[in-house]
Amino acid sequence: MSWFSKTFSSTIGRKLLVAVTGLFLCSFLVVHLVGNLQLFKGDGGASFNIYSHFMATNPLIRTMEIVLVLGFVFHIYEALVLTRRNKNVRKTAYAYNRPQDNSNWSSRNMGLLGTVILVFLIIHLYNFFWRARFGEPNMIDIEGTGYDDLYSVVVQSFHLWWYVLIYVLGQIALGYHLYHGFSSAFHTLGLNHKKYTPGIQKFGAFFSIVVPAGFAAMPLYFFIKDVVLS
Amino acid sequence: MAGNNPNSKPMNLTLKVWRQKNFQSAGKMETYQVKDISPEMSFLEMMDVLNEDLLRKGIDPVAFDHDCREGICGTCSLYINGRAHGPERGTTTCQLHMRKFSDGDTITIEPWRAGPFPILKDLIVDRSAMDRIQQAGGYISVNTGGVPDANEIPIPKDIADKAFDAATCIQCGACVAACKNGSAMLFVSAKVSQLALLPQGKVERKTRVENMVAQMDKEGFGSCTNIGSCAAECPVGISLENIAKLNREYIGAAFTSENV
Numbered sequence: 427m428s429w430f431s432k433t434f435s436s437t438i439g440r441k442l443l444v445a446v447t448g449l450f451l452c453s454f455l456v457v458h459l460v461g462n463l464q465l466f467k468g469d470g471g472a473s474f475n476i477y478s479h480f481m482a483t484n485p486l487i488r489t490m491e492i493v494l495v496l497g498f499v500f501h502i503y504e505a506l507v508l509t510r511r512n513k514n515v516r517k518t519a520y521a522y523n524r525p526q527d528n529s530n531w532s533s534r535n536m537g538l539l540g541t542v543i544l545v546f547l548i549i550h551l552y553n554f555f556w557r558a559r560f561g562e563p564n565m566i567d568i569e570g571t572g573y574d575d576l577y578s579v580v581v582q583s584f585h586l587w588w589y590v591l592i593y594v595l596g597q598i599a600l601g602y603h604l605y606h607g608f609s610s611a612f613h614t615l616g617l618n619h620k621k622y623t624p625g626i627q628k629f630g631a632f633f634s635i636v637v638p639a640g641f642a643a644m645p646l647y648f649f650i651k652d653v654v655l656s
Numbered sequence: 657m658a659g660n661n662p663n664s665k666p667m668n669l670t671l672k673v674w675r676q677k678n679f680q681s682a683g684k685m686e687t688y689q690v691k692d693i694s695p696e697m698s699f700l701e702m703m704d705v706l707n708e709d710l711l712r713k714g715i716d717p718v719a720f721d722h723d724c725r726e727g728i729c730g731t732c733s734l735y736i737n738g739r740a741h742g743p744e745r746g747t748t749t750c751q752l753h754m755r756k757f758s759d760g761d762t763i764t765i766e767p768w769r770a771g772p773f774p775i776l777k778d779l780i781v782d783r784s785a786m787d788r789i790q791q792a793g794g795y796i797s798v799n800t801g802g803v804p805d806a807n808e809i810p811i812p813k814d815i816a817d818k819a820f821d822a823a824t825c826i827q828c829g830a831c832v833a834a835c836k837n838g839s840a841m842l843f844v845s846a847k848v849s850q851l852a853l854l855p856q857g858k859v860e861r862k863t864r865v866e867n868m869v870a871q872m873d874k875e876g877f878g879s880c881t882n883i884g885s886c887a888a889e890c891p892v893g894i895s896l897e898n899i900a901k902l903n904r905e906y907i908g909a910a911f912t913s914e915n916v
Contacts, residue, residue, distance in 0.1 A: 428916070429910065429913075429915060429916050432870075433910040436869055436870070436873055436906075437839075437869075437872070437873050437877075437878070437879035437880070438869055438879075438880075438902075438903055438906045438907075439906075439910070440879065441879055441880065441881075441903075442903070442907065508878075508879045508881075511878060511879060512836070512837035512838065512839070512878035512879060512881075514771065514876075515770055515771045515772070515837060515838030515839075515876065515877065515878040516769050516770055516771065516838050517771060518769055519769070520735060520738065520766055520769055521672070521674075521685055521764060521766060522672075522737060522738045522764035522766070523738040524737065524738030524739055525738075525834075525836060525885060527738070527739060527743070527888075528739070528834060528884070528885040528888035528889055529836075529883045529884050529885040529888065530883070530884075533881065533882065533883040533884065534836050534883055536881065606882070610881070610882040613882045613896070613899070613900050613903070614880075614882065614900075614903055615903065615907075616900050616901070616903040616904030616905075616907055617900065617904075618896070618897050618899075618900030618901070
């Protein structure tokens with residue numbers, strides 16, 4: 427085996443890939459959140475529709491889309507390989523175990539949380555990405571140019587209570603996943619020092635609350651504004 | 657003489673103990689009663705009382721590992737009430753005292769559970785997988801020559817302290833037992849850090865970390881997910897920082913060692 431495949435098939439090497447892809451996916455979350463904040467602009471969706479058109483057509487974004495898919499694939503695949511290995515280590519479970527006395531719930535349930543996020547992601551992609559790329563949304567005229575009216579697709583989806591619920595639950599799972607995952611990724615990269623580790627942990631906690639809360643605010647905003655208050 | 661427990665009266669306890677005849681046989685939990693346990697007894701002394709009682713009744717005594725009974729050798733193990741080395745932090749099983757329990761308590765006692773630690777009998781597991789990891793690189797093979805003059809090799813105090821902290825690992829295996837994944841990373845990281853921090857150990861740091869990690873994987877230990885239960889249960893307080901150091905050493909070696 428070459429040094430490269432030996433390194434990345436070791437337990438530490440695989441975990442390194444999970445960490446690097448995880449941090450890359452975190453950067454995607456930031457871009458996705460900031461872009462979608464335009465839903466709150468109150469301009470009837472004009473800037474959101476123009477932004478969506480840009481994201482769907484810009485060659486650089488389209489290339490990054492492929493990198494993003496690969497990021498998800500590697501993150502999930504490597505985590506699955508390691509989880510399978512880890513599950514096999516202790517074939518007989520302890521008759522009596524108290525892991526809650528020595529560790530966080532989220533850190534012990536990354537696989538469960540990741541699975542919830544994946545299910546959410548499939549629903550989310552089917553409803554928005556799939557319909558935007560392959561469906562035929564209504565056209566809307568913005569300053570003389572025709573755009574797909576994705577804004578209306580989003581807003582109408584968020585009028586359904588069960589859809590809002592799926593989103594909120596998905597974001598709660600994401601929050602717990604990030605709460606462990608963000609700072610854990612730095613640890614896996616070998617970055618642990620009394621100078622900056624407390625800062626990374628604090629920022630990780632902040633990130634794990636603010637990003638999912640920002641995403642969850644979108645369905646909640648349109649549901650409360652258009653359904654509850656109307 | 658009273659211990660921490662204000663109630664220093666003798667205790668009666670119910671013990672649920674894992675019994676397994678040998679390596680091949682299937683084991684099961686058995687329930688025993690022990691009477692008149694003094695709060696001043698260590699946990700292992702309580703086990704001795706149980707075994708004397710079992711011998712009198714003609715039952716095979718419970719096999720468990722122990723040696724120094726002073727908390728320094730790392731031979732004792734036992735998963736007590738869902739925790740490696742019992743409910744008290746920073747202690748080995750032999751240094752756990754019965755004053756931490758109350759009269760009428762039920763105590764569940766199990767062996768370390770991990771594939772690379774096969775159960776030999778009752779509560780005794782074979783921990784030689786850790787020895788094989790150590791043999792794969794946890795040593796210095798360079799010829800260090802004669803005895804150097806004192807202070808000829810300057811080692812900063814903070815580095816010496818860190819290396820010493822890592823060197824306190826007694827190889828008991830509590831980290832593996834407590835880890836959800838059965839990972840031996842805390843143990844391996846302590847050994848790798850200790851040697852990589854000091855000038856004599858630095859010479860072989862790259863091949864050492866590669867060989868020890870390869871052996872760790874070969875023995876079938878799980879991977880680290882930075883849960884932290886290992887460091888929380890470690891009787892000598894090996895810090896999680898060592899695992900980050902191991903990752904750093906490993907990644908560095910992967911890209912710079914001479915092993916292609």
